[in-house]
Amino acid sequence: MLQQAFNGLVGGAFYALLALGLSVIFGMLRVVNFAHGSFYMLGAFGAYVLLDSLGLNFWVALVTVPLLLGAAGMLVERVFVRRLTRLDPLYGFLFTFGLALILQDAVKHRYGVQSQPYPRPSALSGSLDLGLFDYPAYQVFVLAVSLLTCAATWLILTRTRVGTIVRAATERPELTRALGIDVGRWVAPVFGFGVALAGLAGVLAAPMRAVNPLMGADLIITVFAVVVIGGLGSIFGSVTAGFAIGLITALGDLYVPALSQTLVFVVMAAVLLWRPAGLFGREEAAL
């Protein structure tokens, strides 16, 4: 059971990274990024392509793929998303949903739907003695990277000048402009940062999950539920809910396997009945 709980936390590490990126993007842009799962999938494929065609190993991919995807995200924001923010939010949904389908089908077209193999990095191929049980070293590494990334994001948001600006622009975009801050300048970097987090999660997933074009679509539905449970736009909420949902689904698999696919939505419904804005969300004031 303890081991299953640990599996849950590792699964939660992916939810948390993805939910964190979605939350940061939604907070600043008010755009629900349906393409987030596709960027996660691209992260995994990026690692695969680097290894398969260029012979670059996992550690190179871990650094370069998120950076490249982050840059691509900034470009997407500059060229497309920026033009939509003045329109009805529906256009943002449609665009990111369409982008998700395009990216997914493009990869499907090139690599087919079967899963691509990706080896574990040799340094992390063994297992660690965690006292009560042995656990694959790679999974421990994933959990550590996710926790560190979430903590670093939290520190950036709460302790740095950029973080203050992002929080201010998230809460009151118009007022923040009236106080002399060029909010528009920070939008693309924030979008790129969120996309980079999805890419990082994708690279981390490559050695332990099936690398295929649908891996993002399968995961992102749960991640949306995680973000809603944590409270849309709440950074702390999405990370906490990410790990919690990972834990709950893993234990659900163990005790009520029949419910394992629906459990997260049952939890979401219960949380929304109890707190309509999510666990850590604030009721949306007028924008």
Added chain:
Amino acid sequence: MLRIEDLSAWYGEARVLNDVSLEIAEGEIVTLVGRNGAGKTTLLRCVMGLHATGGARATGTIEFLGTALTRLPAHRRTRCGLGYVPDDRGIYATLTVEENLTLPPAVGPRPWPLGQIYETFPRLRERRRSPGTKLSGGEQQMLALARVLRMGARLLLCDEPTEGLSPLIVQQIGAILRDVKDQGVTVLLVEQNIHFAATVADRHHLLAEGRIVRSLGNDEVRAREHELLEHLGI
């Protein structure tokens, strides 16, 4: 310093400002008085460049220190030396008091250092780590004023800074406004409390249905206080 000419503004089809023209010289405190819905807040928002989204649009000329503001985005206008104190005080809940103070950049030649802000507003120093909206209404108003002083703004646009506050705090706000005037700061003040307005301002414009219907000096405001109060419906 600030010159507004033939300013008109609309929300969708509804016209809320009608060819308003006014001028403010450096170091003056000028008020806009008028009933709710007369267009006072809209006028400030037009100057700040905030009357531009949704169905809002405006025409006319706004010049500040010789720079035409009309075509500039909001943040560039502010950087010309404007300090905005919005009607809801504009305090961030997710920022601490100190972050609220230090968020905006310096926009004028003489921004107040944080130390001077805390000397003038000791309560803000005590609460500097609290979230901005945990302060009382009066403290939040002080914070909003302190913030534009820290920016070193040369023209303050204050939207009803005394609304809903106790007489003691209203007095303090009056003292602060007179103080900054002595330092050469200019103020455009939206105010319903004409009694207070007459104690701090040099001139007053009465706004009704989007037009300036009368401009008055302090003596006139005092002499016609009853008539004005009746007009304002207070």
